[in-house]
Amino acid sequence: MSLLNSPTVPSTDGSIHTNTASYKHPVGDDLLSPTEPHQHGTANSHHSHPLTEIPLKQKLRVAVVGSGLAGLTVAHILSSLHSDNGQGGVGIEVELFEKAHKLGMDAASLSVTCPCQKCALAAGRDDGDPNHEHVEGRMDVPMRSFFPEYYPNLVRLYRSIDIKFHDADNTLACFDVTFDSKPVPLASDPVSRLNHDVNIGAPYLSSRSYKVSKDHTITLPDLPPLSVFNPYPFGRRLLGYYRIARDYVRMLMVSKEFMTEGRMMEIGKDRSEWGNGRQASLREFLVNGRYSHDFAAFFVPLFACVCTCSFERMMEYPACVVLEYVARCMPFGRMQFVSSGVREVTENLSKNISKIHYNTMIEKIIEADVVADGDKKAPIILVDSNGVRRGFDHVIFATQANQAATTLAGQKASKPLPRPYVTSREEGEDESNFGRMEEHDRTDPETPRDISPESILKNHPFYNQIKILSKFPYERTQVVCHTDTSFLPKDPSAWRLLNIAKATDADILASPFDRVTAELKQQEQEQEKEQQQSIGFSIRPFFFPKSNELNQRINKAMGHDSGISSPEPHSGSSTPTSTASQSHNSAMATHIMNNTAQSLGTTTKFLQTTNPIFQPRPDTVISSAWFERAVVNPESMKAVDELYQQMEKQTDRLLAANSASLSAPFSPPSSPSSPSSSSSISDRVWFVGSYAYPGIPLLEGCVVSAVQVMERIIEAEPSHRLAPSVTAPKESFLKRDAPMRERRLRRKKEATVKENKSMEDDKEDIDNSISATYFRTAWKDTLEDERIWEEQEKARQVQEEEAAEEETRIQSKKGHFLSAVGSWTNNVYVEVAFMLLLYIAAIVQWLMVFMIESAGFDGSRWALA
Template identity: 20%
Template sequence: MTATHSCSDAASRAGSASVKPSLAVIGSGIAGLSAAWLLKQKYDVTLIESHDKVGMGVFSVDYQSAGVDNRIDIPLRVFCDGYYPNLLALYRHIGVEIEAGDHAGVFFDHRGKEVLHYGNVALGRYRFSLPKLKSLFSWRAWRLMLAFRRFNRLAQQALLTDEQLRQKTLQQFLQQQQIDGEFTEQLLLPVLAVTCTCDYHSILNYPADVILAYLTCGVWQFGIIHARNGVDDIVPRLTQGIQVQTGQTVQSVRSCGEQLQLTLADGQQQRFDQVVIACQAQQAAAMLDGFDQQQAWLRQVPFETSTMMVHTDSGFLPQQGKGCSAVSYCLPPQGRQRPQVSVDLTKAIPRYRQQGTVFQTWHPTFEPGAGQLLAKVAFTRPLVTLESRAAMQQLRQQQQQQCDNRLWFCGSYLADKVPLLDAAVDSSVAVAEALGVEIPWQAAGH
C-alpha cells in the first residue's frame, strides 16, 4: 500500500502517533543498529533496511556438519580489546557473550613456500604471538619478526612525537623511516589488505597515524575476540523496542516543512522529525535531495569492493592445508595488489570445532570444487585518505555545531579510525550525544 502526504499536514502529524518525536534510521549494519538502540531512549525509532533481513545478519548461512547445526556470520566479525572500546561496552551492556578466538597465522609466498608461521601463547588475559617450530629455524622468518619489532617501536614513537604525522600517508612514513621492503610486502601490507579489505596502493594512501594507531593498539598482545553466538544473538537485542521495516529502499531524503520526507522505491512517502542515515557514504550521497554541502563531503569518501567466499575446499591452502593455521595468507605474485586469505573457522572460532573444516576466503583467486561453495558475497568498504578525513571532519563539525540539525550521518567512514566495527559505533555515539541522549555505559562508568 502506498501512502502519500503533503507538506501542509506535517505539523498536525508531528508527535501525533506517540509522545516521543519520530526518528528514522536508514541502514541496519552495526552503525544503524547501535544508533537506533541508543536513540530509542528519546525517540520513536523506525529502522529501515533495503534487504529482507536486518543488515548484520543478511548474509549469514546455515552450516550442517558432523551432526551439528551452526550459523556462519558473513563476514566473520572479530575484534580486540585495544581498538574497540565502544563496541565492547555496547555488547557487554546488552548482555552479548564474548569469547576469545585463535588468531595464529601463516604466510606463504605465491609458490606455496612458507614465509612465516606464528602461534599464540596465553598468559592470563594476554596472548603473545611467537614463531612456530619451522619458523624458529628460518632466518627469513626471524628477519621479518625483527623488522616488525623495529616498525612497532618506530610507530609508537611517531604517534607520541611526530607533530606532522597526521599530514603523512603510510607510504611517506615507511619511506621516511626506511622500513624494510620485504617486511612491508610480505607481512605489513597483506595483513592490512585483509583488515581494510582493499588493495595495497589504498593502504599506502591511508593517513599514517590511522594505521599506526591500529597496529599499536594491542591486538598482538590481547588477540582476537568475538561474540560467542554471532549476529543472531546481537540483532534481536539491538532491535528490541524498535519498529523495523525491511525490504524498503530509500530513494530520496528532503526537507518537508518541520520534518524530513523519505521517498521509498515503491513511491511510498514517510516523514520524520529526525533522520539518521547509517548506510555507506556513497549510498547516503545518492539519496540526498537539497543537501548539497553534505552530499559534496560524502562524495569525498572513496571505497573498494572485495569478494569473500564460504566454502569447504582445502585446495585454497598450499599443500592441501598441511602446516596451515587459523589464518593462512597466500601472498600474491609481483604486480598483484591483494593476498588470498583463508580463515579456517574450525580452528579460529570455538563453536565450529566439532564440525568439518569450513573456510572464509577473502580475495579468492579461483572457484571452489563442485558442491563445496556455501556462499559468495561482494562487500563494499570505505577507505580513508587525507582528503576524505578532512571532508569527514567538516561533516562532523557541522553535525556538532548546528543546533537546528534534523539530518544526521553515522557509519564507520565517519570516525577518524580504520573503518571497522568500533568506528561505526563511535559515529552512532556521536550522533546520540549531539541529540542529548545519555550513553548508558558511560553513565555506568565503563
C-alpha cells in the same frame, strides 16, 4: 530466536513492524542536572518561565536508514531515551528502514547445513555422509573479529546487551600463490584463474601462540626443522625472521612513542629527517624508514586484510592511522569473536525499536508541511521506492557514504551490488530470498556511478553534505564461504586460524597516486629547466595537467575510468569505488571457521575467503557475497573533520531555532518541532557509520558515530527534555557510557576555552578537529574506559556477595591486591620489565617446540596451534 520468527505485524505498505514490549526502568542519578539545558546554551535564560513549565511536546519521530551495526546502535540507544528529564516515558519514536529482507548486519550470514547421514535423511536427502560428525551453527559473513584495545565502545555495547565473546589464538600463515599461465579471458568470466593453474607455496611466515600466564598469550613465528644436510632453508628463514623482528620492534617503538606523546599525526612530517611537511602515507613510511622486504611482505598483506583493501589503497593510507592500530593492539592484543554470532547482536539491539520496515528502499527526501498518511506536520519527508511518504523530525543515514549521497541527490545507482547466493539455505526460509550463482559471483559487477559534486547545483538543499560524502572512497570486495582446502597450505600442519596469500607477481608497495604525481612533478621540473635555458626566466608550464586531468591519469594508472573528476587536485582517489578482489594485487585471507566456532566440528573445514585471487571449485561453494568497504586517504581524513563540523553547525542552528520557539509566550503545547527560518531541512539529516569516525573504518566507528548523533539530537531538542541515563538500567549502554559522556562534554568545553584563549592572545590556532583529538586522546580513553569497567565490575561483585560475609572479605582482599598491582603497573618501566619476562617465558616454550619438531615429533601440544 530469530527476529524473523518473532511476532510481527504486517503493515499496509509492505513493511514489517516489530512489537515492542513495555518494560520498567529503575530511576537513577543522571550526569546532567535539570539545569543542563541552560549549560548547553538553550533559551532557558531568555524567557520568563522555567523550562520545567514548558508543556512537553509530542514524541520526536526519527528515521534510521540502514540496519548495519551503526543503524542498529543509534536506533537502539535513541529508543531508550526518556523525556521530561528522564521521569516520563520514552521520548523518541524510531522507525528503521532496511532495503533487504532482514537486518543488514546479519543479512549475508548463514546457517551451515549438516552433512551427516542422520540430518540428510531427516531432510529427505540421500547424500548424507555416515562418517561425518553432526555439526550445527552459523557463519558470520563477513568475519566479525575485533581487538578490545581498539574497540572499547564496541565492547561496552556488547556487554550492555549481554553478548558473550571469546578470544582466539592469533595464529597466522603467510604464503605465495603462483600461476602457471596467464588467465585466458572468457566471455562470462574475464578475470578468473582456474584452480589447475594455481600453485600454493609453503608458508614463508607462520606463527603459533604460547600461553605464558592466565591472561597473556604471545605469538611467535615457527621455524622449520633444522636439517644438517640442507641447512639453507633454516638459515634463510631465520634471517628473514630476524629482519621481521627487528623492524617490528622498530615500528612498535616509533608508534608507541608518538602515541604516548599525542603526536601521531606528525609522523613523517619532520623535514630534518625524511618528511615533506604533510601527512605521510604508509608507503612513504615503509620506504623512507628503510623497512626490509621481509617485513613488508608480512606487514602489508596483514593490514590489507584488516582494512579489506588492495595494496594500492593500502599504500595510500596515512601512516598515523595504521601505526595507531599497531600501538594499541600489539604485542599482547588477542582477536575476539562473538560466541553466538552476530544474529544475537542484531536481535538484542532491535528489541526496543518501535517499527522496522523491511524491503523498503528510501529514494529521496523532500520538505513538506503535511504527509499523506496523517494530519501530523513534519519538517522532513521520506519517500520510498513504492511512493509511500512518511514524516519525521530527524533522519539518520546509517548507510555507506556513497549510498547516502546518491539518496540525498535523488538519484539511483546504475547497478547495485548483486544479492548474495547460498547453496545451503536455512530451514524455513524461502529460496527466493537469495540470489542464484551467476556470472557476477566470478567477476566484478558493474561499478555504480558515484555522485559528482559538480553535477549538483549549489542551491541544492543537501549540496554541502553531498560534497563531503563524495570524498569517501570505497573498494568492493567478495567474500566466499566454501570447503575448498586448496586455499590453504598443502601441509595441514601449517594451517592456521588466518591464512594470508598473495600472488607472486603482486606489488605490495604499489601506489599509482605516488607514481603519477612523481611523474608529473618531474615533467614540471624538466619543463621549467627548458624554459629557463630558452628565455632566461621561469614561468609555470602551460602543459601541466589541471586537477581533472591529474585525476584521470591516476584513475588510468589504477585501472579505473569513471569519467568523474574530483574537485580536489591531489585527492588520490577521484573514483570513490574500486574493486580489490579482482585486481589480484591484494591479499587473500582465508579464515578457518572451525577454529572459532566449535559447533562446526572438525570433519569438514568450513572456510571463509575474502578477496579471492582465484575461485574455489563450484561444488565446494556454500555462499558468495559482495561488500563495499570504506578506505582511508588524506582527503577522506579531512572529510571526516568536515562532516563532524557540518553536523556540529547543524546542532547549533537547530538549537538556536528550537530555543527561539521556546521563548515564544504562546507556543502551542502539542505542536511538533518545525523548521525555522534559521535552520533548513538539511539540518535534520545526520550520518553514522564506520567512515564517519577517525581511524580505520571498523565496527568501533559505527558505535561512536551513533553515540555522537544521539548527543546532537538531545542537545538540539531542549523542549523534549531527553535524558540519556536517568532511568536507564545499570546494565544498559547509556548507563555504562555515562562516565565517558561526562568526559566528552568536559573535553568539548576545554577545547572551546582553549580556542577562545588562542584567538584573544593572537596565537596560532589549536587544532581541535575530531581527527586531531582522536589521535591525541583515544588510547588514553581506552585505558580509562577499562579502568572504569573494572571498577564497575568490582562494585557489582561486592553488591552481589554481601550476603556471604566470608566471600565478601576474600573479594575485598583480592580487590586491594589488584589495586596495588595496578598502581605498580602504571609505571612504564614495570610494564616493560613485565613484558620482557613474558617474552622470555614464551621463548622457552618456543625453543622446546622447535627442538621437539626438529626431532620429528609433534610439538603442537606445547603451543596453541
